[in-house]
Amino acid sequence: MELTDITLKEASRKLASKGISARELVAAFLNRVKQVDKSVHAFLSVYENEALACADEADGRILDGTSFSLTGIPYAVKDCILVKGAKATAGSKILENYIAPYDATVIKKLKDQTPVMIGKTNMDEFAMGSSTENSAFGPTKNPYDLDRVPGGSSGGSAAAVAAGEAIFALGSDTGGSVRQPAAFCGVVGLKPTYGRVSRHGLMAMGSSLDQIGVFSKTVEDCAIVFGQIAGTDERDSTSLPQPVPDYVNLLKEDLKGIKVGMPKEYFGDGMDKEVRKVIEDSIKVFERLGAIIEEVSLPHSKYALSVYYVIMPVEVSANLSRYDGIRYGLSLPGQTLEEVYYNTRSEGLGSETKRRIMIGAYASSAGYYDAYYKKAIQVRRLIRQDFVEAFKKVDIMVTPTSPNRPWKFGEKSKDPLLMYLEDIFTVGLNVAGVPGISVPSGVLEDGLPVGLQIIAPHFAEERLFASGHAFEKALDLKIKPKL
Amino acid sequence: MKYEPIIGLEVHVQLKTKSKMFCSSKNAESDIPNVNICEVCTAQPGTLPVINREAVRKSIMVGLALDCQIAEFAKFDRKNYFYPDLPKGYQISQFDYPINGKGTLTITVNNNERAIGITRAHLEEDAGKLVHPEGKNYSLVDYNRTGVPLLEIVSEPDIRGSEEARVYLQELQNIMRYLGVSDADMEKGHLRCDANISMRKQGETKLPPYKVEVKNMNSFKAVAAAIEFEIKRQAEILDEGKTPPQETRGWVDDNGATVSMRSKEESMDYRYFPEPDLPVLHFEKTWIDEIRRELPELPNARKERFIKEYNLPEKDARTLVSYKALSDYFEAVVSEFDEWLAAEHIKFDAEDHAKHLKLASNWVLGQFSSLLNQKSINPGDSKVTPENFAELIKLIATGKVSQLAAKDVFAKMFETGEDPSNLLESMGLAQVSDEGLILDAVKKVILENPKGVEDAKANPKALGFLVGQVMKELKGKGNPQIINELLKKELLS
Numbered sequence: 013m014e015l016t017d018i019t020l021k022e023a024s025r026k027l028a029s030k031g032i033s034a035r036e037l038v039a040a041f042l043n044r045v046k047q048v049d050k051s052v053h054a055f056l057s058v059y060e061n062e063a064l065a066c067a068d069e070a071d072g073r074i075l076d077g078t079s080f081s082l083t084g085i086p087y088a089v090k091d092c093i094l095v096k097g098a099k100a101t102a103g104s105k106i107l108e109n110y111i112a113p114y115d116a117t118v119i120k121k122l123k124d125q126t127p128v129m130i131g132k133t134n135m136d137e138f139a140m141g142s143s144t145e146n147s148a149f150g151p152t153k154n155p156y157d158l159d160r161v162p163g164g165s166s167g168g169s170a171a172a173v174a175a176g177e178a179i180f181a182l183g184s185d186t187g188g189s190v191r192q193p194a195a196f197c198g199v200v201g202l203k204p205t206y207g208r209v210s211r212h213g214l215m216a217m218g219s220s221l222d223q224i225g226v227f228s229k230t231v232e233d234c235a236i237v238f239g240q241i242a243g244t245d246e247r248d249s250t251s252l253p254q255p256v257p258d259y260v261n262l263l264k265e266d267l268k269g270i271k272v273g274m275p276k277e278y279f280g281d282g283m284d285k286e287v288r289k290v291i292e293d294s295i296k297v298f299e300r301l302g303a304i305i306e307e308v309s310l311p312h313s314k315y316a317l318s319v320y321y322v323i324m325p326v327e328v329s330a331n332l333s334r335y336d337g338i339r340y341g342l343s344l345p346g347q348t349l350e351e352v353y354y355n356t357r358s359e360g361l362g363s364e365t366k367r368r369i370m371i372g373a374y375a376s377s378a379g380y381y382d383a384y385y386k387k388a389i390q391v392r393r394l395i396r397q398d399f400v401e402a403f404k405k406v407d408i409m410v411t412p413t414s415p416n417r418p419w420k421f422g423e424k425s426k427d428p429l430l431m432y433l434e435d436i437f438t439v440g441l442n443v444a445g446v447p448g449i450s451v452p453s454g455v456l457e458d459g460l461p462v463g464l465q466i467i468a469p470h471f472a473e474e475r476l477f478a479s480g481h482a483f484e485k486a487l488d489l490k491i492k493p494k495l
Numbered sequence: 496m497k498y499e500p501i502i503g504l505e506v507h508v509q510l511k512t513k514s515k516m517f518c519s520s521k522n523a524e525s526d527i528p529n530v531n532i533c534e535v536c537t538a539q540p541g542t543l544p545v546i547n548r549e550a551v552r553k554s555i556m557v558g559l560a561l562d563c564q565i566a567e568f569a570k571f572d573r574k575n576y577f578y579p580d581l582p583k584g585y586q587i588s589q590f591d592y593p594i595n596g597k598g599t600l601t602i603t604v605n606n607n608e609r610a611i612g613i614t615r616a617h618l619e620e621d622a623g624k625l626v627h628p629e630g631k632n633y634s635l636v637d638y639n640r641t642g643v644p645l646l647e648i649v650s651e652p653d654i655r656g657s658e659e660a661r662v663y664l665q666e667l668q669n670i671m672r673y674l675g676v677s678d679a680d681m682e683k684g685h686l687r688c689d690a691n692i693s694m695r696k697q698g699e700t701k702l703p704p705y706k707v708e709v710k711n712m713n714s715f716k717a718v719a720a721a722i723e724f725e726i727k728r729q730a731e732i733l734d735e736g737k738t739p740p741q742e743t744r745g746w747v748d749d750n751g752a753t754v755s756m757r758s759k760e761e762s763m764d765y766r767y768f769p770e771p772d773l774p775v776l777h778f779e780k781t782w783i784d785e786i787r788r789e790l791p792e793l794p795n796a797r798k799e800r801f802i803k804e805y806n807l808p809e810k811d812a813r814t815l816v817s818y819k820a821l822s823d824y825f826e827a828v829v830s831e832f833d834e835w836l837a838a839e840h841i842k843f844d845a846e847d848h849a850k851h852l853k854l855a856s857n858w859v860l861g862q863f864s865s866l867l868n869q870k871s872i873n874p875g876d877s878k879v880t881p882e883n884f885a886e887l888i889k890l891i892a893t894g895k896v897s898q899l900a901a902k903d904v905f906a907k908m909f910e911t912g913e914d915p916s917n918l919l920e921s922m923g924l925a926q927v928s929d930e931g932l933i934l935d936a937v938k939k940v941i942l943e944n945p946k947g948v949e950d951a952k953a954n955p956k957a958l959g960f961l962v963g964q965v966m967k968e969l970k971g972k973g974n975p976q977i978i979n980e981l982l983k984k985e986l987l988s
């Protein structure tokens with residue numbers, strides 16, 4: 013085993029017992045980045061000197077006895093989350109040289125625990141995509157097969173954790189952007205309840221859908237990090253003041269009496285046969301652990317994707333208006349103000365981003381608003397209600413995270429609709445606001461990982477961690493990409 | 496053809512709060528650009544708005560003062576358009592659920608009471624300012640004003656002329672000042688006004704099939720003038736049997752005319768949709784009641800009180816309260832006056848006391864106001880303290896100085912801020928009320944003017960001549976009342 017295969021829990025224990033220094037740990041990860049990132053391209057920027065300085069400080073703390081569970085732990089941050097003084101491009105040319113002037117709330121909260129940031133990770137431009145192929149700075153590769161996509165939009169963060177370039181990473185999930193790349197890269201990926209984590213400092217894509225999530229190697233690691241970033245924030249009025257429980261203490265080894273729902277709408281046709289097999293085997297593991305499996309129904313889930321592709325672009329079309337070449341970012345000259353806007357945005361924004369801005373402007377324009385946006389909001393309530401009703405019968409639900417295996421580069425990027433369909437199992441949760449986690453649940457014959465999505469009611473992330481941890485322990489899947 | 500103007504006003508009022516509407520930057524003007532800004536109001540990536548509770552409270556105060564229906568819940572929406580002074584590319588405003596719903600503002604125009612309907616009053620954020628340096632091929636943006644809370648008060652098309660519009664605006668301004676929610680200074684842009692103007696044939700009741708929106712009016716005078724201009728312009732078009740085109744026009748002060756800015760076809764689609772970054776606001780009745788209880792006295796209530804408490808004529812009371820700072824000043828003078836009386840153990844019966852308060856009001860509305868106007872300063876900025884003002888009234892009331900002489904004294908007070916009793920001495924204007932001295936003069940005048948005495952005895956109206964002579968004897972400083980009394984007494988004996 014290499015040092016960079018270490019879990020957060022194990023690393024934290026070793027640092028505390030001085031079996032290893034933070035500097036050694038961080039240096040090992042920086043070395044790993046040097047070795048593998050040329051081929052993986054998980055990072056857009058790496059802060060070697062800052063990371064080493066930070067590691068030395070961490071070692072000081074460990075000596076002083078003022079360390080925390082995250083002290084000295086190397087981590088990576090999706091490039092749409094702001095870290096003061098670091099570049100924040102969101103995978104877009106329009107922000108190619110933008111330096112963040114402040115820390116996102118999640119970063120501030122993490123910094124309280126003195127982990128070490130290695131760098132910022134690649135992503136689909138402004139988090140729009142399912143493969144990182146929409147990054148203005150080139151795609152990230154799937155560490156399990158460099159010819160295949162790592163998923164997206166947080167593909168860089170998922171790949172970084174999978175490839176041993178960071179112990180944990182932050183991502184953002186608007187329609188599946190944490191869970192799907194986690195599934196594709198064989199790591200754990202959490203999308204919290206909407207309102208559980210502050211969005212302050214996360215570049216907005218779909219404001220009513222976005223949440224910052226966590227990538228890690230194990231469910232327990234995920235619970236440790238999440239406990240640190242969850243909670244209300246006065247700078248984000250949509251973050252709710254629900255108490256944050258001690259997630260790690262609530263982890264379980266068995267699932268006796270736990271009612272697990274299988275939403276029948278998620279197990280229909282159109283799923284990769286091998287993927288289906290892995291998921292069915294996973295559900296057997298739940299049964300072995302004492303869980304009671306029940307079929308449930310989310311009758312409106314067939315509308316989730318349509319609702320999502322109306323609400324999200326409408327919000328996108330307004331959220332991205334600030335990238336106008338006036339105050340920061342790319343600014344191209346023109347003879348008139350209109351030309352400045354036109355030149356800057358034509359050059360600075362990618363085609364998928366432009367497509368969504370146009371769809372959103374259309375769906376919210378006079379005469380179309382009622383038919384699209386207003387309708388979508390109404391159906392959104394029904395979808396949310398589906399989940400609330402289902403959770404009256406079961407404690408958690410399980411589904412595949414993605415119906416497919418990671419595809420080859422270019423396979424779907426020509427057809428946006430094909431790409432949009434990738435979100436089919438994940439968007440419902442964002443539309444309803446409920447939390448979900450993707451846990452590695454097996455591998456396909458070609459060695460590609462498959463993820464199981466566990467869903468919990470609003471603000472019941474502890475159920476995701478408890479069941480995910482028990483499942484993970486029982487499955488004891490040991491996978492690692494060959495790089 | 497006779498037409499009736501149909502006018503509705505959209506008034507934007509900058510609310511006076513410590514911080515801006517959605518961030519903690521200072522809500523303050525500055526000569527230095529871009530100092531009161533932060534990552535939120537310059538729309539750095541990842542920033543989110545947070546509602547300013549004080550701005551919401553002040554909006555509700557205005558709503559209550561305008562008898563508006565306060566919403567049970569309200570929400571914010573995004574109004575989308577691109578402009579460099581709008582960093583987010585959308586303005587956070589309120590579309591279909593404003594804080595304040597329908598209300599009324601009653602104004603008095605030419606002694607007629609008119610109830611002007613309020614459609615709504617909603618909260619939004621201000622934009623920044625563009626600066627166009629002379630002779631340069633670029634423009635600059637100042638974001639100090641960006642995100643300042645703005646209350647938009649929309650009236651029903653109930654206004655029927657430029658004078659009504661002016662009075663309505665002035666009354667709104669006055670209410671903002673009574674509430675203390677805004678300085679509402681039009682020249683400084685704290686209060687901005689757009690007008691929707693159309694015309695219909697006299698006697699018709701339906702709204703005209705068009706309206707013209709007029710912008711860029713930066714003073715009360717400009718509003719009145721722009722309305723007058725539009726009334727004339729639109730009447731000419733209507734006279735030709737045509738309908739004026741629906742459009743947005745701008746007032747150009749220098750030309751005294753409105754010019755077309757954009758036609759209906761060019762009107763913007765703002766693509767309003769609910770602001771996902773902010774929660775829906777629910778207003779608890781108890782909170783609204785608390786704000787209602789803490790509402791300061793409004794102009795109408797103050798007018799009624801002035802009539803009741805100080806026995807002022809309705810017209811005086813109305814004039815005083817229509818300028819809050821002046822009515823505040825008047826009240827200070829009244830209270831200082833009573834203190835003078837108490838301190839010097841002077842007692843007046845109720846009737847006399849009321850007469851002296853009326854005198855004080857005359858002085859405040861008369862000479863004081865005209866001097867303030869001449870200097871273009873506010874009552875609070877004058878050198879005359881209410882205490883000194885009250886002392887002068889007391890000196891008049893007790894016959895220590897004649898009204899005529901008091902005018903000179905007051906002018907000097909206004910200039911230097913000195914107290915009136917000292918000025919009376921140094922200017923030698925103290926009134927002679929000493930009956931002995933006056934009697935000597937009366938006797939002398941009677942002796943020297945047998946003809947005048949004869950006339951006065953024949954016709955009491957001719958007494959004036961003798962009074963004048965006595966006054967001359969006393970170098971104009973004699974107390975006219977005592978001169979009168981003593982003359983009559985002497986002539987009878």
Ligand SMILES: [Zn+2]
Nearest residue numbers: 518520533536
């Ligand atoms: Zn600010």
